[in-house]
Amino acid sequence: MMNEEANKIKELAECIYDLDAEVYSQLGSSIGRVYTRDREHCVNEIVHLLVTRSESKVIRSELALISNMARTIPDKQERKLVMTEYNRIIQAVSDLPDSFSGGDVINLEQARLNRFNLRNRFSDDDHMIICISWAYGSGGADIGFRLADRLKINFYDKEILEAVLKRLDAQKDLELIQASAKANPNDTAQSHPEVLNLSEALRTDMPVTLRQRMREFSRYHGLPKQDAIFFNQSDLLCEMAKQEDFVIMGHCAKTVMTNNRIPHISIFISAPMEQRVRRIMEINSRLSVRQAQRMIRKADQEHRQYINFYTGGEWGHANNYDLCINSASYGIEGTVDFILEMIGDWKKKK
Amino acid sequence: MMNEEANKIKELAECIYDLDAEVYSQLGSSIGRVYTRDREHCVNEIVHLLVTRSESKVIRSELALISNMARTIPDKQERKLVMTEYNRIIQAVSDLPDSFSGGDVINLEQARLNRFNLRNRFSDDDHMIICISWAYGSGGADIGFRLADRLKINFYDKEILEAVLKRLDAQKDLELIQASAKANPNDTAQSHPEVLNLSEALRTDMPVTLRQRMREFSRYHGLPKQDAIFFNQSDLLCEMAKQEDFVIMGHCAKTVMTNNRIPHISIFISAPMEQRVRRIMEINSRLSVRQAQRMIRKADQEHRQYINFYTGGEWGHANNYDLCINSASYGIEGTVDFILEMIGDWKKKK
Secondary structure: OHHHHHHHHHHHHHHHHHHHHHHHHHHOOOOOEOOOOOHHHHHHHHHHHHHOHHHHHHHHHHHHHHHHHHOOOOOHHHHHHHHHHHHHHHHHHHHOOOOOOOOOOOOHHHHHHEOOOOOOOOOOOOOOEEEEEEOOOOOHHHHHHHHHHHHOOEEEOHHHHHHHHHHHHHHHHHHHHHHHHHHOOOOOHHHOHHHHEHHHHHHOOOOOOHHHHHHHHHHOOOOOHHHHHHHHHHHHHHHHHHHOOEEEEOOOHHHHHHHOOOOEEEEEEEOOHHHHHHHHHHHOOOOOHHHHHHHHHHHHHHHHHHHHHHHOOOOOOHHHOOEEEEHHHOHHHHHHHHHHHHHHHHHHHO | OHHHHHHHHHHHHHHHHHHHHHHHHHHOOOOOEOOOOOHHHHHHHHHHHHHOHHHHHHHHHHHHHHHHHHOOOOOHHHHHHHHHHHHHHHHHHHHOOOOOOOOOOOOHHHHHHEOOOOOOOOOOOOOOEEEEEEOOOOOHHHHHHHHHHHHOOEEEOHHHHHHHHHHHHHHHHHHHHHHHHHHOOOOOHHHOHHHHEHHHHHHOOOOOOHHHHHHHHHHOOOOOHHHHHHHHHHHHHHHHHHHOOEEEEOOOHHHHHHHOOOOEEEEEEEOOHHHHHHHHHHHOOOOOHHHHHHHHHHHHHHHHHHHHHHHOOOOOOHHHOOEEEEHHHOHHHHHHHHHHHHHHHHHHHO
């Protein structure tokens, strides 16, 4: 059995040697041949490379070199014959237990959750959740907004999510008020107009009264408000993910989705400093270059700390997302197109 | 003229206010309305947001909130009417000079060179150049090799490129030798077998003789050898890019292409430490976890220094590539699929 395997590998090594010789004779060049020593010596060397995983990249390079040359064979018929043999060899080498194609770098759990992954289909029950993180000034927020608009799905950023949370809280409050109004007809909902005002919720923090503080204390289960908001938002995101497709900006959404094993796409959008500065200055024309740079550095620093604190991950590092896109290479609409291209295909296949 | 513009904006603000009111009345909810104060006050506020670029993200959030709610209107006919009005409004807001959709982050030169960019077509004369950088242990080299194999185009890595350069040098030498052989028939090419041996060139540095040193000195124009190799390889890459499609691994190829204004795709492939360690240990089973980690850190450090020295760019940072892919999210074949998906589409469109 062992001998059979060894014979197969030796045969393969001979095929590789012969292929190189064939390409060399076809091209008739006085230079450029991969194996120039006697056949036996070369075949033994190739066998060694084929059975030694740590040396397998050498044989990969040698095979690539042979095929690079083979593609220049002028006679079409001959070239086709040679390439057919090459393809057979590559397949045979790939099938060896110690070949360069052994193993993978995949994180199966992560791949299972990755909606961009063409190799993994998802159930029809799953919603399309797109988590976008971005560097300040890279146009990421606009990209997310337009992406949601073109997909006709909901868009959530920090402000909207907070407004939704306040609305949900307000709903609870309103129910309490209505219950208490029934008990005490002198107190009506009209005396609490702030619970209805989403525009206010979007723009400012409402004035804090002692009563609100008490309400917040019980709402946040005694946690520091910042932490409580994070956990409330996480719960909300998981609830939403069961019900609808959406684009969610920032908010460690990617970590929340991963931890709760909800399939999603995670994208990081960035751009070089120069383009970010230009964009920030275009949005706020009163800023100088130095002020814009300072704002960007400060924003990066805050993002980094926030992400590191709540997720332990490294912000903006390619390892933490399924895909990182440089918006300076595509522009805002171009980046949306690029993402849609991948999603559109996924939808078709699904 | 100014008044006409101002009237148009005020009208648009009124449409936004009315849309919110309409959505609110359709949903009949006692909570959740974006604008709750009197019409005039709200319209004035919206006008302010529409003409103030630095505040434009507030109106973007408010519009997103309205449309998020509008999508929940149960009556299909009513929902369609409301969404049509919403789309009209979004378009009108986007067309305003100070709207959130003003400006871009695009680097036009970079976008022009980016072959992934669906918005820019390229001439049929351009070849498909795919520059892949990768983190050691991320499977990047295998991804590049398989990508080239599936595209049936040439694959170049450091070893192959050096072999090609040596072959070109050998060709020059051979010509010199042949010329000198004509002049002096006692000296034949047989006494220089190393110039024909690409397998040797792939595997080891050849023994250095004084004669080789002299040859190298003139070949490298007196530059330090490392620099000369870089410049020789850059020239070679530019020449190759005029003649063929290829996948090129590492080698600051992306910078060479950009500096020489050659359209290409630049991809960075990375994976989290955990997967990289696993892969390195799978390739070389004698390594311990700590040894694998040390090798990865050393490789990263060397890459960083090399790239920084020759290109001034930051290695592995999303800003320096058109696209960064986390191979742990896709696996090796999955990453190849993903890249092919984008290229395949580009080929169709071209």
